[in-house]
Amino acid sequence: MTLKHKAAITGVGELKPARGPEGKTALGVLAEVSRLAMLDAGLTPRDIDGLLVGPPMAETGQMWPSILAEYLQLRPDYANVVDLGGASACGMVWRAAAAIDAGLCRTVLCVSGDVFDVESFYQPRGGRPARLPWREFESPFGPMGVNSGYALIAMRHMYEYGTTARQLAKVAADQRTNANANPDALFGDRPLTVDDVLNSPLVCDPLHLYEIVLPCTGGAAFVVTAPEQARESPQPPVWLLGAGEHASHMLIAQAPSLTTSPIAVSAAKAFEMAGVGPKDVDLVSVYDCYTVTVVVTLEDAGFCPKGRGGPFVEEHDLTYKGDLPLNTHGGQLSFGQPGLAGGASHVTEAVRQLQGRAGDRQVRNCEMAFVNGNGGIMSEEVSLVLGRQS
Amino acid sequence: MTAPREAPAAREEYGKPLPQPTDVSQPFWEGARAGELRIQRCRDCRQHVFYPRSMCPLCLSERLEWVTASGRGKVYSYTVIRRAMHPGFQADLPYVLAIVELEEGPRLTTNIMAAEPEDVSIDMAVEAVFEDVTPEVTLVKFRPSEAK
Numbered sequence: 280m281t282l283k284h285k286a287a288i289t290g291v292g293e294l295k296p297a298r299g300p301e302g303k304t305a306l307g308v309l310a311e312v313s314r315l316a317m318l319d320a321g322l323t324p325r326d327i328d329g330l331l332v333g334p335p336m337a338e339t340g341q342m343w344p345s346i347l348a349e350y351l352q353l354r355p356d357y358a359n360v361v362d363l364g365g366a367s368a369c370g371m372v373w374r375a376a377a378a379i380d381a382g383l384c385r386t387v388l389c390v391s392g393d394v395f396d397v398e399s400f401y402q403p404r405g406g407r408p409a410r411l412p413w414r415e416f417e418s419p420f421g422p423m424g425v426n427s428g429y430a431l432i433a434m435r436h437m438y439e440y441g442t443t444a445r446q447l448a449k450v451a452a453d454q455r456t457n458a459n460a461n462p463d464a465l466f467g468d469r470p471l472t473v474d475d476v477l478n479s480p481l482v483c484d485p486l487h488l489y490e491i492v493l494p495c496t497g498g499a500a501f502v503v504t505a506p507e508q509a510r511e512s513p514q515p516p517v518w519l520l521g522a523g524e525h526a527s528h529m530l531i532a533q534a535p536s537l538t539t540s541p542i543a544v545s546a547a548k549a550f551e552m553a554g555v556g557p558k559d560v561d562l563v564s565v566y567d568c569y570t571v572t573v574v575v576t577l578e579d580a581g582f583c584p585k586g587r588g589g590p591f592v593e594e595h596d597l598t599y600k601g602d603l604p605l606n607t608h609g610g611q612l613s614f615g616q617p618g619l620a621g622g623a624s625h626v627t628e629a630v631r632q633l634q635g636r637a638g639d640r641q642v643r644n645c646e647m648a649f650v651n652g653n654g655g656i657m658s659e660e661v662s663l664v665l666g667r668q669s
Numbered sequence: 670m671t672a673p674r675e676a677p678a679a680r681e682e683y684g685k686p687l688p689q690p691t692d693v694s695q696p697f698w699e700g701a702r703a704g705e706l707r708i709q710r711c712r713d714c715r716q717h718v719f720y721p722r723s724m725c726p727l728c729l730s731e732r733l734e735w736v737t738a739s740g741r742g743k744v745y746s747y748t749v750i751r752r753a754m755h756p757g758f759q760a761d762l763p764y765v766l767a768i769v770e771l772e773e774g775p776r777l778t779t780n781i782m783a784a785e786p787e788d789v790s791i792d793m794a795v796e797a798v799f800e801d802v803t804p805e806v807t808l809v810k811f812r813p814s815e816a817k
């Protein structure tokens with residue numbers, strides 16, 4: 280089965296991330312970005328017959344598709360929650376395309392967003408018991424959320440391959456240069472050098488504070504539609520050329536490997552479907568909850584050999600002006616992580632770049648992008664190849 | 670291998686997340702209480718299994734037996750936690766969170782009880798210690814092996 284050219288993204292809507300809740304509700308954010316995406320695609324709620332929603336973390340809720348459909352008066356023939364953590368948005372792209380290709384629906388609204396309130400975010404969720412393996416076999420030892428999981432990955436990567444703290448810091452610094460050209464980025468107004476990263480406090484070794492993503496309030500939505508509809512869209516359609524997914528674990532101690540992620544499988548599938556390789560892409564837009572995530576992703580997706588990710592990011596200019604533009608919106612490290620919409624930001628940025636709507640940070644002649652969504656602790660991966668040409 | 674036991678804190682004083690053993694995992698927690706690291710082994714494919722499961726994830730056999738592991742292993746990776754996300758760990762900072770690979774094969778999350786975090790390194794040999802954290806619960810942690 281192929282999903283190549285079976286659907287296209289025709290509109291995006293995204294909020295500028297904010298540090299606090301700003302009086303918003305999770306439902307309010309989802310509705311706001313849905314409206315922006317529909318307007319961008321030149322559509323009304325009557326045109327939407329599919330709905331995929333990423334469940335917000337800030338507020339408990341079940342049946343999010345029904346909640347949002349009611350609010351927006353959508354009448355979808357296909358509706359689902361997609362809960363793949365940070366891979367949810369990329370997962371929505373191919374799930375929408377597959378549903379469209381199967382004839383279940385024609386135009387799918389894909390939405391995620393969250394409200395960040397520092398007062399409640401770190402509170403244990405009370406009430407019902409969570410008798411899950413991580414609660415029983417990990418929490419008693421004091422992990423620092425997922426931070427410590429990625430620290431374990433980084434430490435092992437340094438041990439096996441000699442990756443240095445300076446190489447990891449380069450990812451954050453280059454992405455900040457990108458953010459400085461993005462008025463919507465949370466940290467777009469201030470510079471960040473490699474030394475700034477290395478001089479920031481160690482949070483869990485070897486990760487420094489500025490190598491760790493900041494949760495925030497925001498949201499993102501996009502419209503995936505069938506080829507006939509896409510060709511009539513007011514914006515240039517961005518075509519799905521390839522997709523691949525692979526998952527392996529939830530607890531980091533259960534990961535088959537700390538240094539090779541499921542991206543080795545998901546990216547190979549995506550490139551094979553698209554009939555292209557890493558050398559063919561003009562933009563890399565990949566999940567960056569931590570600096571090390573980017574290094575492992577570049578290796579597993581085949582941009583460089585396994586273990587060479589450190590030297591690779593040092594040798595290449597990852598800015599929008601560089602030889603390998605990567606996370607041109609700033610990445611989540613500089614743009615912010617509005618819940619599951621953080622993963623969506625890699626999709627929306629790729630769409631804007633491929634449509635030529637990326638403003639000051641526009642990559643010249645951007646024809647094809649590699650996008651990766653990463654859930655958990657490199658647990659669940661979805662890789663996409665998106666392109667301008669049909 | 671058993672660490673000298675300090676009087677454990679009462680459950681309400683302990684202040685850190687505690688496991689809620691299940692019917693499936695109960696033998697593991699009883700073993701820890703008795704100073705043994707008990708893991709499962711599949712009677713059909715002979716693979717060791719951890720964490721405790723109701724079936725072998727390799728061959729789907731339900732014929733899992735409990736065996737006592739040697740308690741020896743090596744550090745597969747570790748990190749030094751310098752900020753506590755759960756307030757219960759504030760007084761322990763900095764502390765070492767690690768993945769230990771047991772001699773028998775499975776990996777588990779644990780703490781390395783070293784004098785200084787700097788004493789810990791990847792692939793270093795470690796051995797299990799059993800810490801009674803409450804009158805009911807004993808956690809399996811590790812320390813650098815004495816035998817080199």
Ligand SMILES: [Zn+2]
Pocket residue numbers: 711712713714715716725726727728729730
């Ligand atoms: Zn078996």
